[in-house]
Amino acid sequence: MDQSERYYVPHGSYWPIVGAVGLFFMMLGLSAWFNGIGLMGWVAWAGVAIVLVMIVGWFATVINESETGAYSDQVGRSFRMGMTWFIISEVMFFAAFFGALFYARQLAIPWLGGEGNNFFTHLLLYPEFEAAWPTGGPEAWGGDFRIMGAGGLPAINTAILLTSGVTLTIAHHAIKEGNRKITSWGLFATILLGLVFLSLQAYEYVHAYRDLNLRLTSGIYGSTFFMLTGFHGMHVTLGALMLIVIWVRVLKGHFTTTEHFGFEGVAWYWHFVDVVWLGLYIFVYWL
Incomplete structure (x- = not known):
């Protein structure tokens, strides 16, 4: 196969799971906070932090794949x-x-x-x-x-x-x-x-x-x-x-x-x- 037509299949990644956990804590914390449970606001912020870690980590992975020539036409x-x-x-x-x-x-x-x-x-x-x-x-x-x-x-x-x-x-x-x-x-x-x-x-x-x-x-x-x-x-x-x-x-x-x-x-x-x-x-x- 022409190298320009090959399709890169990425290895298994844990970032989707990390993102799902972060979103779960965000929604759990926000829903409880909106219903008057004040301390649950910290759970929402923890979810935000997890999502940000996921974004940075996943971006870094994709950028590294791009810069190492893993992607084709x-x-x-x-x-x-x-x-x-x-x-x-x-x-x-x-x-x-x-x-x-x-x-x-x-x-x-x-x-x-x-x-x-x-x-x-x-x-x-x-x-x-x-x-x-x-x-x-x-x-x-x-x-x-x-x-x-x-x-x-x-x-x-x-x-x-x-x-x-x-x-x-x-x-x-x-x-x-x-x-x-x-x-x-x-x-x-x-x-x-x-x-x-x-x-x-x-x-x-x-x-x-x-x-x-x-x-x-x-x-x-x-x-x-x-x-x-x-x-x-x-x-x-x-x-x-x-x-x-x-x-x-x-x-x-x-x-x-x-x-x-x-x-x-x-x-x-x-x-x-x-x-x-x-x-x-x-x-x-x-x-």
């Missing part, structure tokens, strides 16, 4: 296919949340407001309801609040995230050309911009709670706002962590001009996060 194709399907699953994840926002704004609210042929339904279910966005829920259940506008911090964060996509693209072209200095600086700039984005988003949340009274309890607007921006922020956090790993690997001399899928996979993920933010900025902040 066939393995590289399977990696690309796996990353493609992973990003598709993430697209579906956010599509469900955007779908919830669309349903609330375009279907449920007009329906409850009596638009179209739903006048009698409106009188029967909720005669006091006004079909206006944003809505605070029944009788403004979450209290009066103000919406988060598209200007200011959201606009600045949009510019920051788009710029991070540019710096990452520069780093990608540089690694293809064998210019490690530009690659490392491009990655560093991308990581820094991602961390600035997260810092500004945290400040935006404080501003929303303290100054706008905008909270998760602020009707469907508040719940969809924090659900979409919060999960996106989680993805930016994961992307930044992955970029840090890739940056350290570049500094250690890993990757070549032709073999650098670890870099490419993270770059795909980061660009996906950028595109999701654009949709989020338009439909959550702007429209």
Whole structure:
């Protein structure tokens, strides 16, 4: 068989078992903690620590396999296919949340407001309801609040995230050309911009709670706002962590001009996060 077509079969690994144990302790501790058993919070943190050990150890194993030449072209194709399907699953994840926002704004609210042929339904279910966005829920259940506008911090964060996509693209072209200095600086700039984005988003949340009274309890607007921006922020956090790993690997001399899928996979993920933010900025902040 052509060496480029051989498929590497890894040896037995204990890391999946370690990860399963860590996740078990995390879920056990969190569920007990949420039900008032305060000391179980330490069990959850122990689970987090175990999962982190698993991540570091498993990453190290995969990196060592890559750097020792264990992977073939066939393995590289399977990696690309796996990353493609992973990003598709993430697209579906956010599509469900955007779908919830669309349903609330375009279907449920007009329906409850009596638009179209739903006048009698409106009188029967909720005669006091006004079909206006944003809505605070029944009788403004979450209290009066103000919406988060598209200007200011959201606009600045949009510019920051788009710029991070540019710096990452520069780093990608540089690694293809064998210019490690530009690659490392491009990655560093991308990581820094991602961390600035997260810092500004945290400040935006404080501003929303303290100054706008905008909270998760602020009707469907508040719940969809924090659900979409919060999960996106989680993805930016994961992307930044992955970029840090890739940056350290570049500094250690890993990757070549032709073999650098670890870099490419993270770059795909980061660009996906950028595109999701654009949709989020338009439909959550702007429209």
